[in-house]
Amino acid sequence: MVPEPQDSVIRRLENRLSEEPQRIAEAKKNGAKVIGYFCPYVPEEIILAAGMIPIRLAFGGELEPATAGEEFLKSYSCPYARCCLGYKLEGKNEYFNMLDAICVAQTCENMKRVSEYYEKYLGIPVFSIGMPHTHEASRSRPQALEYFKKELELFRQRLGDFAGKPIKGSAIRNSIKLSNSIREKLRLLFEYPREPSSPIEWRDAIRITQAGFVLEHNDYLSELDNLTQELEKKPPSGVKDNRVRLMITGSVLAVGDHKILDIVNESGGNIVADAVCTGSMFARKNVTIFGIMGNPIDALAERYLYNIPCPCMTDLDKRLSRIAKIARDYNVSGIIYYNLKYCDSWRAEFPIIKNYLNDKLKVPSLLLESEYSSSDVGVIKTKAEAFIEMLRGV
Amino acid sequence: MKLESFSGTAGLRFDSDLKSFDKLISFYLNAPQRVAATGKKVIAKGPLSPVDFIYAANAVAYDIATNESMVQSVFNGRTDLRPEAAAAGMSPDFSPWSLAMLGATLTGKALLPVDAYSTASSNLDDQITKSFQVMAQAGSSPLHFWEIPFYNPEAETFALTYLKKELQQLFDWLALYTGNKVTEGDLRRSIHLGNLLRQDMAEINTYLAMPKVPIAALEYYLVQMMMGDYAQDPEGLHTHYRNLIDELRIRAGKEETAPGISSSPVRVYLMGDESQELCIFNSIENYGGVMVGCDFRLPLYYDVIDEAKSPLDSLAQWIWRMPCNMPSAKRVRSELDLISKQRPDAVMISSVVGSRYISGAERMFRDVIKEELGVPVLSIETTFPNENAEKVDYQIQAFLETIG
Numbered sequence: 176m177v178p179e180p181q182d183s184v185i186r187r188l189e190n191r192l193s194e195e196p197q198r199i200a201e202a203k204k205n206g207a208k209v210i211g212y213f214c215p216y217v218p219e220e221i222i223l224a225a226g227m228i229p230i231r232l233a234f235g236g237e238l239e240p241a242t243a244g245e246e247f248l249k250s251y252s253c254p255y256a257r258c259c260l261g262y263k264l265e266g267k268n269e270y271f272n273m274l275d276a277i278c279v280a281q282t283c284e285n286m287k288r289v290s291e292y293y294e295k296y297l298g299i300p301v302f303s304i305g306m307p308h309t310h311e312a313s314r315s316r317p318q319a320l321e322y323f324k325k326e327l328e329l330f331r332q333r334l335g336d337f338a339g340k341p342i343k344g345s346a347i348r349n350s351i352k353l354s355n356s357i358r359e360k361l362r363l364l365f366e367y368p369r370e371p372s373s374p375i376e377w378r379d380a381i382r383i384t385q386a387g388f389v390l391e392h393n394d395y396l397s398e399l400d401n402l403t404q405e406l407e408k409k410p411p412s413g414v415k416d417n418r419v420r421l422m423i424t425g426s427v428l429a430v431g432d433h434k435i436l437d438i439v440n441e442s443g444g445n446i447v448a449d450a451v452c453t454g455s456m457f458a459r460k461n462v463t464i465f466g467i468m469g470n471p472i473d474a475l476a477e478r479y480l481y482n483i484p485c486p487c488m489t490d491l492d493k494r495l496s497r498i499a500k501i502a503r504d505y506n507v508s509g510i511i512y513y514n515l516k517y518c519d520s521w522r523a524e525f526p527i528i529k530n531y532l533n534d535k536l537k538v539p540s541l542l543l544e545s546e547y548s549s550s551d552v553g554v555i556k557t558k559a560e561a562f563i564e565m566l567r568g569v
Numbered sequence: 570m571k572l573e574s575f576s577g578t579a580g581l582r583f584d585s586d587l588k589s590f591d592k593l594i595s596f597y598l599n600a601p602q603r604v605a606a607t608g609k610k611v612i613a614k615g616p617l618s619p620v621d622f623i624y625a626a627n628a629v630a631y632d633i634a635t636n637e638s639m640v641q642s643v644f645n646g647r648t649d650l651r652p653e654a655a656a657a658g659m660s661p662d663f664s665p666w667s668l669a670m671l672g673a674t675l676t677g678k679a680l681l682p683v684d685a686y687s688t689a690s691s692n693l694d695d696q697i698t699k700s701f702q703v704m705a706q707a708g709s710s711p712l713h714f715w716e717i718p719f720y721n722p723e724a725e726t727f728a729l730t731y732l733k734k735e736l737q738q739l740f741d742w743l744a745l746y747t748g749n750k751v752t753e754g755d756l757r758r759s760i761h762l763g764n765l766l767r768q769d770m771a772e773i774n775t776y777l778a779m780p781k782v783p784i785a786a787l788e789y790y791l792v793q794m795m796m797g798d799y800a801q802d803p804e805g806l807h808t809h810y811r812n813l814i815d816e817l818r819i820r821a822g823k824e825e826t827a828p829g830i831s832s833s834p835v836r837v838y839l840m841g842d843e844s845q846e847l848c849i850f851n852s853i854e855n856y857g858g859v860m861v862g863c864d865f866r867l868p869l870y871y872d873v874i875d876e877a878k879s880p881l882d883s884l885a886q887w888i889w890r891m892p893c894n895m896p897s898a899k900r901v902r903s904e905l906d907l908i909s910k911q912r913p914d915a916v917m918i919s920s921v922v923g924s925r926y927i928s929g930a931e932r933m934f935r936d937v938i939k940e941e942l943g944v945p946v947l948s949i950e951t952t953f954p955n956e957n958a959e960k961v962d963y964q965i966q967a968f969l970e971t972i973g
Contacts, residue, residue: 249920249928251662281719284695288929291897295933303896305719305728308690308698309735318734322718325727489690489714491702517662519925523699526658527706544660 184402185379188386191398195389196269199228208275208338213259213289214485215452216280216306218475220354220462221331223392224346225338230270231388232259232277233453235429240265241547247292248285253517254547255427256285263297270389276300276337278330283487283520300337304330310480312493324476331472347471351462353392360399361387361458364406368447369505372411377447378436381454385430388453418445419566422502424528425513426521428453434552435513435543442559443567448505450498451513456483486520494524495531502538508566510540511559539566570595577646577954582851584785584827589812593792596809598640600801601681604629610747611681613704615688615697616666616797616843617868617893621884622736623687624803625751625759626743631681632797634697635843638669639794640680643845643954650678651953659703664923665845665953667696674704681801685711685746687739689888694926713742717888720895732885756880762803767870769810770796776817777861778911783820785827786839786850786860794843796866826859834859835972838913840904841865842921842928846951849919852962856969862911864904868893871907897930901937908942915945915972917965922952945972 199209210222211232222229235241235258243264244257262268277299279290294301305326307319314320335342364380367373383402387395421444423435428451439446449455462471462478483497484490502510510532514522522544529540541562543555571585572578572594584590604611612623613633620630641647642665650672655661657675659668673679686705690698698714705712715735718728740751749755773792776783784792792813800806820827829851835858843865853860868891875883892900908916916938920928927934928950935946947968949961 247932249931251922252925252929284925284929288897288925291930291933295898295936303719303721305721305724307716307718307731309714309716316735316738318731318738319716322727322731326724329724486699487695489698489702491706514660517925519660519663519696520699522660522662523696523703527703529658 184398184405185382188383188390188398191390191394192386195391196273198391199270199273202228203273209270209273210302210334211270211274211277212279213277213286214280214282215457215482216282216479216485217278217304218327218479220347220350220471220475221327221334221342222278223350223353225334225342226346227275227334227338228391230274232262232270233385233388233427233430234258234262234268234270235427236432236434236547238547238549240268247296248288251517252288253283253285253426253515255429255515255518256289258429258547259286259289260292260297263293263299274299276302278302278304278334280304281306282485285517302330302333302337307480308487309489310484311490312481320476320480323480324473327472327476344471347475348467351467351471351474353396355461357387357392357396357399358458358461360396360403362455363403365448365455365458367406370411371416372413373447374406374409374411376445377449378440381428381449384455384457385453388430416445418443419509419563420505420507421446421509421511422448422450422505422507423454423511423513424450424498425511426515426518427451428513432547434549435511435545435555438552438556438559439511439563442556442563444511444559444563446511448501448507450483450501452485455501459483486524491524491527495528498528499532499535502532502536507538509562510538512540512542514542514544516544516546570598572644575644575646577642577644578847581787581847582785582829582854584788584829586828587784587788587813587816589809589816590788590792593795593809593813596802596805597795597800604631604681604801610684612743612746613683613686613688613701614798615694615701617694617866617891618689619869619884619888619891620798621759621763621874622740622743622751622756624762624799625755626740626747627749627755628743628747629801630798631683631801633674633679633683634666634670634700635794635797636681637673637679638666638845641673641678642669643847646954648953657707662923663696663700664921666843666921666924667700668923671700671703675707683708683710685713687713687715687742689717690714696925711746713739715739717891717894720889720899725889729885729889732889733881736881736885753880756884757876759803760874760880760884761876762807763799764873764876765807766796766799766803766810767873769807769814770870772814773810773817774862774911776821779821781821781824781826782830782859782861783817783825783827785829786853787847788827789860790847790850790863790865793863793866796869829854830859831857835969836861836912836914837969838908838911838916839863839865839919840908840916841919841931841934842924842926844919844921844951845954846958846961847954848958849949849951849961849965852965853917853969856966857973858915858965858969861913862908864892864908867904867907871904897933898937900930901934902941905941908938913942913944915947915968916942917968918946918948920948920950922950
């Protein structure tokens, strides 16, 4: 049961979410442009600095748009990627209907195809950002960072052309400050579930994070301020939580993709931490102060390239150490490894990550693989129940 | 060594009169023993990852996905590699190429032991990149990825700078693991040898462009497949290609077509994902077609590497423009001239279930080919050998009969 204080903020956020399409429509009437993006390698600070509205199009979890996406992608493609096309084709998601352009970081093969179909068939301008896939936390490949800086500079120029005016460094610095403040507040939210009697559940933290994918950023920051103030005043509940503490990692956990979370919850599990790109990873790591004082593009490149890499990037060591650190810090008993079917990059790493966590922390992992249909609910529930039961017995 | 004698290829039609092809196949199948005898380091690489610098380091390039799959799954008809890959924790939803490679490697059944893994990451194939990570970790083998940056003409200057630095780091890594420094002279010689092979392939393609095609689809496909790693011995492969070209020249001089090709066939260009279903090549001819081109390995021979300039500069520019490195629409447009040269009446696009590479772009390929070349297009989908042979055979029959 979610405690009362943040309930009020979540309600306010949800009200805001229901009003947001109308607000964006008004802004568009006044000349604002809406830029959608999918993967968190796109620095939204540059979009904000252009006076445009960034929207992270992380919607999924529904069968109909995934099926609609099969007009372009095969049924054996990632269902999230199919949704990225399907929502636009169906015309039922207001955010997709309001797009003026999309920006796509060239990450996995599925997302590359999504950008190509948008460009050729959907009449939407596409800004592509070349991504180095081979880079390491040890910075042994400085050329990757140099290249990425130049790609971001090119993006800035092209977006400026689209906006009809150059994007000033001062505007980027201001948007870095705003985005950093948001990230700081979100990180605080994700800190709470470390404690057994947290006044906020991880699941609320991720809902709040995902609300920020579409909400106007200044308003969103105000709401986050309110929420953190309320949480600070809230004493620990003192109620003993008997649920099994779990961490979730794996494929994109899209806005609207509740199936696995519901099943884990119903099976007696309590997800308290994550390593997913739509959760705490989105808020991890600020742009350094050098971005505010010095060249903002250099600082953005540093932040976005060296955040925790998606497994379509080759830096496995950094991914392993980060996942292990979270599992340790949050004192979890098990890992839910969520794999969207046909998400090859995450799927291939499962045996490696599972063995690593087992060897280093004695924390077992459960692979739950799914598409956006209800046909596998029974099987997943059985697996989740058995896993959580096993963890209770440990 | 004849392919007819393998359990997995029984029932397929081969051109038994083409003697140079039999010798080429023996050369290909004997490669693991030959390589082992040289004592050279074996570097596994992805199917479309270039190889010239591996040979410049006096090592052997091994296209592990193609060779393990083709010899073990396709020729020998082994069906146990897929379940073994799954038992090792891999997804059964991967492509048959990845699963056969993983099954063979993770269970120690690979034809050729690999010393190190290195392939281009980024735009070539996510499954290969991830599989290399898994295999290297399982075998505690050295692993080095190198990046081909996203193809965008606006970014050419800085992307090429990046690519050259990646190549230089790759050369350093090769020196470390092979004990052989990649000198400019070594690279120049290796590029020259690769160019000879690229010219061989271009010459073989001229025979496919003729009104009477002297080489059958199945033989052509297997010849082209060996470009994947220059068959682990570029000089040897060049010799065999020249012998094949000589034999094709004699046939062409007599205006002879390969056995199985009808007198006025429908000219079919095949593109897309490399298929393990070899019967499709026979089916093209069985129903009145002739294969006049195939782009499965085209990115490795689409053009020669400029030998007049610095080898590093030339290599980087050539890699950057490899068709497989381009976004799908650009890729297919970059191939249009090469396809047109072969004068096709129709195009077939092959997708492999489990592969995200071409299958994801199949719709784009189909539409661009129809728009630009105005020829009919058939999309086919295959998986492991013999799993949907009958369906594809019917599709090809219906397509060719409709056009013919």
